[in-house]
Amino acid sequence: MKKIIPAVMAVLACAGVCAQDMGKLLATGGVSQVEGAGGGGITPWALITSYGSRDSWGANAHYTYVGTQDYKLNAYGVAVGIQDRLELSLARQQFEGSLAPLDKLDIKQDILGLKYKVLGDAVYEQDSWVPQVxxxxxxxxxxxxxGLEALGVTNVKQLGAKDDHGYDYYVSATKIYLEYSLLLNATLRATRANQMGILGFGGDKNDSTRLMPEVSAAYLINRKLAIGAEYRRKPHNLSVDEEKAYYDAFLAWFPTRNFSVTAAYANLGDITIFNPKKQKGLYLSLQAGF
Incomplete structure (x- = not known):
């Protein structure tokens, strides 16, 4: 940490003086993860968001919609990548119910993110087995x-959560094999979040921070089109929430460096015991940047 903080300060200082460019390869900026970080749809990657090179910076904005049988999630935010080293992100999630007894449900969450590349280069170090981390x-x-005032519920703590705020800590390793048009990513996340924090943090079943694995794979069909899949394990902390893993299969289109579209089939598992069925549906994300 003593080494990382001065490095972060130096990178931030560059934001005011470095020229902006779009020097990275198409698609290597990733898309906007549903919590705002650069990566896949449901898990962050070690790649830094935007197309700014190591001597530059870049930024983007995103909107994501996830719709299942009983719920929908809208997420939007902005992110900045500086010197292909530091990423700052800000996102808001809005989770809504569409089926009784939760058809009036409306939960919002704000997320502030920081990511720092510590070693490796997923693109330029093709002759090394070391991934970008x-x-x-x-x-x-x-x-x-x-929307649940009639039931006397206005806070996630009344559902059994221990806190209405918390931190996720993660380390991601990403390796790109340009020869095979293949990207592989593994993330290990330390978290207490229930449904990403939408239902609070910790609970009556467990209140300790747990390590949860996440994996992604993507194949570039051509320069502008990629297919892939993701898996994200999550803790089960609440009695009212039979929380299961997330997974998806996605198709991402990068017509230009300024715009991308990601569509996916997502399975979010059980979300609450009040609508006890596996929640499956559409994931759609739009990203614009420079």
């Missing part, structure tokens, strides 16, 4: 529950 932190604050 980054560490990250996500601070999440739940904004309370609306």
């Amino acid at each position: 980054a560490v990250g932190i996500l601070y999440k604050r739940n904004k309370g529950i609306r």
Whole structure:
């Protein structure tokens, strides 16, 4: 940490003086993960968001929609990548119910993210087996529950959560094999979050921080089109939430460096015991940047 903090300060100082470019290869900026970080749809990668090179910076904005049988999630935010080393992100999630008894449910959450590349280069170090590695932190604050006032529920703590705010810490390793048009990523996340924090942090079943694995794979069909899949393990902390792993299969289109579209089939598992069925549906994300 003593070495990382001065490095972060130096990278931030560059933001005011470095020229902006779009020097990275198409698609290597990733897309915007549903919590705002650069990567896949449901898990962060070690890649730094945007197309700014190591002597530059870049930024993007995103909107993501996830719709299942009983719920929908809207997420939007902005992110900045500096010197292909540091990433800052800010996102808001809005989770809503569409089926009784939770058809009035409305939960918002704000997420502030920081990611720092510590070693490797996924693109330029093709002759090395060492992946690009980054560490990250996500601070999440739940904004309370609306629509359940008739039941006397206005806060996630009333559902059994221990806190309405918390941190996720993660380390990601990403390796790109240009010869095979293949990207592989593994992430290990330390978390207490229930459904990413939408249902708070910790609970009546468990309140300790747990290490959860996440994996991604993507294949570049051509320069502008990629297919892939992701898996994300999550803790089960609440009695009212039979939380299961997330996974998806996605198709990402990069018509230009300024715009991308990602569509996926997502399985989010059980979300609450009030609508006890596996939640499956559409994931759609739009990203614009420079």
